[in-house]
Amino acid sequence: MIGISQLFHDGGALMWVNLVVLLFALAVVSERLFVLLFRLRINDKTFLSHIEKLVNAGNFERAIKLCTTQEGAAVPRVVRSALANARLGGSAVSASVDEAVTEVMPQILRRAGLLWGIANLATLIGLVGTVNGLITSFAAVGLAAPDQKSILLTQGIAHAMSNTFFGLAIAVTCVFFHMILTQLVKSVQDGVDHSAIRIENILAKRRLATGGREGAAAAAQAASP
Numbered sequence: 001m002i003g004i005s006q007l008f009h010d011g012g013a014l015m016w017v018n019l020v021v022l023l024f025a026l027a028v029v030s031e032r033l034f035v036l037l038f039r040l041r042i043n044d045k046t047f048l049s050h051i052e053k054l055v056n057a058g059n060f061e062r063a064i065k066l067c068t069t070q071e072g073a074a075v076p077r078v079v080r081s082a083l084a085n086a087r088l089g090g091s092a093v094s095a096s097v098d099e100a101v102t103e104v105m106p107q108i109l110r111r112a113g114l115l116w117g118i119a120n121l122a123t124l125i126g127l128v129g130t131v132n133g134l135i136t137s138f139a140a141v142g143l144a145a146p147d148q149k150s151i152l153l154t155q156g157i158a159h160a161m162s163n164t165f166f167g168l169a170i171a172v173t174c175v176f177f178h179m180i181l182t183q184l185v186k187s188v189q190d191g192v193d194h195s196a197i198r199i200e201n202i203l204a205k206r207r208l209a210t211g212g213r214e215g216a217a218a219a220a221q222a223a224s225p
Contacts, residue, residue, distance in 0.1 A: 044195055082100075
């Protein structure tokens with residue numbers, strides 16, 4: 001099998017252009033994997049179970065502090081917004097949850113479609129290299145000296161195929177990671193949506209259980225940093 005160095009030697013300058021494209025794609029993938037797997041993700045079920053226990057115990061202050069300690073993740077931001085507006089009633093809670101979700105979603109969806117564009121770009125750059133190699137091959141057949149035709153023809157074909165291979169390899173890599181990132185985005189997005197509905201239900205049940213008697217206490221606790 002041909003080595004990487006030989007592949008770049010045969011492919012010419014456009015191989016290096018596509019190498020830059022590949023490095024950019026890998027940087028995007030690394031950043032998105034880190035954000036979606038570690039920064040924005042927590043164990044939603046465990047977190048909401050703790051929040052529910054604190055809310056049912058009337059300890060809004062500890063619930064808000066728990067959200068604050070994990071505010072880098074998506075779900076705690078939405079939950080904290082709901083808790084901070086619990087004193088204002090169901091409509092205010094729903095509005096604050098919707099607002100928090102709209103703030104969180106861009107961070108989840110950021111650069112979601114970029115890999116498709118990178119895949120297309122790498123393919124097109126490879127195609128330009130392919131066409132360039134074919135032009136070189138045809139020129140060798142028509143213009144080169146007889147003793148040079150086979151050499152130039154071989155070089156032109158190698159140039160064309162190297163660019164085609166590298167461009168398609170980058171595109172396949174981008175499509176593969178795009179599928180993985182799409183599933184991760186959907187998982188985080190579903191977690192945010194479910195948590196938004198659940199925290200509203202938790203607070204609604206608490207209001208029914210207390211008859212709204214905790215308004216003043218919740219207000220003071222929600223206002224605390």
